[in-house]
Every structure is written in C-alpha cells, then in structure tokens.
Amino acid sequence: MSLDLFSWTLVVLLGLAIGSFLNVVIHRLPRMMEAQWAAEMAQDAQASSEGPYNIAVPHSHCPHCQHELSWTENIPVLSYVWLKGRCKQCHTPIGWRYPAIEILCAVLFAWVFAQHGLSARALAWAGFAAALVALAAIDADTTLLPDAITQPLVWSGLLAASLGLSQVSLSTALWGAVVGYLFLWSVYWLFRLITGKEGMGQGDFKLLAALGAWLGWPALLSLVLIASLTGVAYGLYLRWRQRMPQDGQMPFGPFLALAGLWVMALGPLPFIQV
Numbered sequence: 001m002s003l004d005l006f007s008w009t010l011v012v013l014l015g016l017a018i019g020s021f022l023n024v025v026i027h028r029l030p031r032m033m034e035a036q037w038a039a040e041m042a043q044d045a046q047a048s049s050e051g052p053y054n055i056a057v058p059h060s061h062c063p064h065c066q067h068e069l070s071w072t073e074n075i076p077v078l079s080y081v082w083l084k085g086r087c088k089q090c091h092t093p094i095g096w097r098y099p100a101i102e103i104l105c106a107v108l109f110a111w112v113f114a115q116h117g118l119s120a121r122a123l124a125w126a127g128f129a130a131a132l133v134a135l136a137a138i139d140a141d142t143t144l145l146p147d148a149i150t151q152p153l154v155w156s157g158l159l160a161a162s163l164g165l166s167q168v169s170l171s172t173a174l175w176g177a178v179v180g181y182l183f184l185w186s187v188y189w190l191f192r193l194i195t196g197k198e199g200m201g202q203g204d205f206k207l208l209a210a211l212g213a214w215l216g217w218p219a220l221l222s223l224v225l226i227a228s229l230t231g232v233a234y235g236l237y238l239r240w241r242q243r244m245p246q247d248g249q250m251p252f253g254p255f256l257a258l259a260g261l262w263v264m265a266l267g268p269l270p271f272i273q274v
Helices: 003-042 078-082 095-114 120-142 149-164 172-194 202-215 218-241 253-266
Strands: none
Touching: 003 095, 003 120, 078 095, 078 218, 095 120, 095 218, 120 149, 120 202, 120 253, 149 202, 172 202, 172 218, 202 218, 202 253
C-alpha cells in the first residue's frame, strides 16, 4: 500500500523511537532480572542499596562515567552521528549496535506499514518485529529470553489471530503455539537423555511457541529449518575466525528471531509444503 510523505515520515520516526526504547530494554531488562534473582536468593527485596532500577529509572546515562544524557544526546541515530560515536563527557566509544537497532526498527516498521498501510494490522506486526529484535539482542548478550517478552508475545499472537490481524486463523495460531513449544521441548529432553547435557534453554520453547502463534503451525518447519541453517552457518564462521565459545554453545534465540522476521517478510520456504 502506498503512503504519502507525511505518513512515511511518521512511520520512520516511530520506528527510530521504538528502536531507541528497545536499546534501553535490551540493556536493562536482563539486569532487572538478575537483581530480582539476587533479591529472591537473599529473601530481601531491598538487597540492593543502589536505588530503584527499572526501564524508566535511572535516566539514560553513560555506563562508564555515569554522565546523564540530555535530550540532545538521546535523539535516535542523529545524536550518535553528532557525538561521533563517543560519550560527550568521557569520550568512551558508544557501541555501534545502538544506532543499528534504531535503523533496523525503522526499516522493519517501514516495510510493515508499506505492506499493510496505516492500520491496526500494521501496528500488530510492527510490535511483533520489535519484540523479536529485543529478544535476539538480549539472548545474544546474555543467553536469556525473558518471560516478560516471550509470554506476552504468545498471548498477543493468539489475540491477533482472534481479531483477524495476523492472517492466520485462531485454531492455526493455537496449534502453532502448542506444537512449537512441544517440538523444542521434545528436542531438549531427547538431547538431555542421550548426552546428559542441556542443549538449549527453556526460553527457546516459548519463543518458538510465540512464532507459531503469530505465523501458524504450517510455518514451523520453515522456522526451525531457517534458524538451524543460519545457526550452523554462523557457527562455522565463528570456528573459521577461531571465536567459537569454549563450550561450543551458541544462543539459539537470535536465529529463531531471524527466522520469524524472514517468514513474516517472505513467507515460509516454498519447497516445504505442510
């Protein structure tokens, strides 16, 4: 669907703003989870003496010198270019991934709204894409797939199907969630029985369930195949560059997220008919 210049501008700005917010979520949510676990272990909700820490508090700041960022230092992409990729106060380099995620979200939002126009369906798919970007980055950093994102993604997929926003029927979405979860759950336990080791985290089950809820059970084979092949290719690249982790394990979540975006944009693999 064609959009006018004003609509395109709004969509791109929305994508950049959401990407900026995702950078906060990616950085803070794992630390919030770790703080909660520490408090539970200590059986003391006040175990930390550093004050409140959540998505909103404290304000954005440099993790090296604690310089609090002004609004001019928080403009997506432009602030990174203006600051030449360094903190204004201590000149420590700012990671390239911050503007990359902002640009990626803007591109994904532009694609979604180009496909669906200014509609509730476009907003639903934009939210789906943003959640996958956040999960991929968090898993790549920490090997965690937070329930705070995966579980709402499952339920929102079922809700989107029931409202006709996701292009699959509610029964197809429901079985996608069930089969997606049980498939990786079965692989996990089979691998554990054979080797005595854990081959993946339980967050992967929930992520594939969420993808199944949004894309339907017929897409599951494509999702698993795309994720597996891209994971193997990246593993071979790491071995070639001698950067493979010592335990030989890589998080699977980023490849599942990539597969989800692939199927969202291009559909299931054409040679897999279910």
